[in-house]
Amino acid sequence: LGERSSVVVKCTSWVNPLGDHFLKPEQGDGARVAAAFMALPNFVANTLKGAGGVTDLRSNAQSRLRRLQKLVPEVDTPLYTMKPGQIAAMTWLCELMTIRAVCERAAASVQWIDFDVFMQAPEEGARTLANQLDLEWDDRSDGLLIESGVLGAYSKAGKSVKFSNDERISLLEKFKSDNAALIEEAAGWIDNVVQRAPDRKSVV
Helix, strand or coil: CCCCCCCCCCCCHHHHHHHHHHCCHHHHHHCEEEEEECCHHHHHHHHCCCHHHHHHHHHHHHHHHHHHHHHCCCCCCCHHHCCHHHHHHHHHHHHHHHHHHHHHHHCCEEEEEEHHHHHHCHHHHHHHHHHHCCCCCCHHHHHHHHHHCHHHECCCCCCCCECCHHHHHHHHHHHHHHCHHHHHHHHHHHHHHHHHCHHHCCCC
16 A cells, blocks of 8 residues: 555454554554444443343453453452443443553544434434545435435344334333343443542543
8 A cells, every 4th residue: 555545444342452453653643533432321221132242242251351451450340240231331441441542552533423423413423424534525425325225224134124213212212221220230330440540531
């Protein structure tokens, strides 16, 4: 790639720790990052809505806890004592802190994007995203985004499963109601971390 080339890398939480390989301090303000996240209650509700979510969290919990402890040494909760809501909170905080640390080391420009806010106004969110990543975007792009149907498809279930944003919100509210105790459990764990490491309050 030439010096003026641009690369857009789409990452999930699995590869957040590899951020240092993509973002180098010498890039300076040339590195641009758009970091999508969910508010803690929504993350917990979505993640723990089924048995599969709990299994996934537990299978990656040990590596995430080690990673988080390097970033926030005050986190010293033994994994074997953690309940599902607490593991979800730890997972959420681990990925946020990982992204933040990578971007700070690289002195990268970061645009944080709340996924649920984005879905409420996707055209505005897409413009913000395109501006952050220095991509071309215009009124025609807005139309193509809506017409594509991508905003009404569940990426992990294939194109055959479609639902509107209103349906998504309705499901989210149901998941939050069904998992209210776990959300409270997660929030309590985060509050405990903030009390022990008050300088992390701005992250959560």
